[in-house]
Amino acid sequence: MRNKPMKSPEDVQAIKEWMQSENKVGVKMHSSRKNHAVNWLNRNLEPFKWKFERWTDLYEHTAWFPNERLAYLFETRCLDSKEERP
Numbered sequence: 001m002r003n004k005p006m007k008s009p010e011d012v013q014a015i016k017e018w019m020q021s022e023n024k025v026g027v028k029m030h031s032s033r034k035n036h037a038v039n040w041l042n043r044n045l046e047p048f049k050w051k052f053e054r055w056t057d058l059y060e061h062t063a064w065f066p067n068e069r070l071a072y073l074f075e076t077r078c079l080d081s082k083e084e085r086p
């Protein structure tokens with residue numbers, strides 16, 4: 001069983017609302033970065049501020065955010081980071 005935090009019904013509803021918005025921003029990453037990315041998201045952002053979608057293309061996953069500021073934060077602090085934590 002995974003140690004994955006559950007999103008509350010309120011979190012799920014909030015995500016559903018901003019995912020329908022034209023303002024949502026997707027950040028694509030190579031599939032090898034999945035564990036690092038999800039760990040970073042769980043540690044650094046509230047559950048209703050992101051959604052992770054697996055296999056959006058060949059060898060690719062996408063993290064979705066309600067605005068560009070959070071997407072930029074994720075790209076610069078997580079994906080551009082040289083640090084990989086288990």
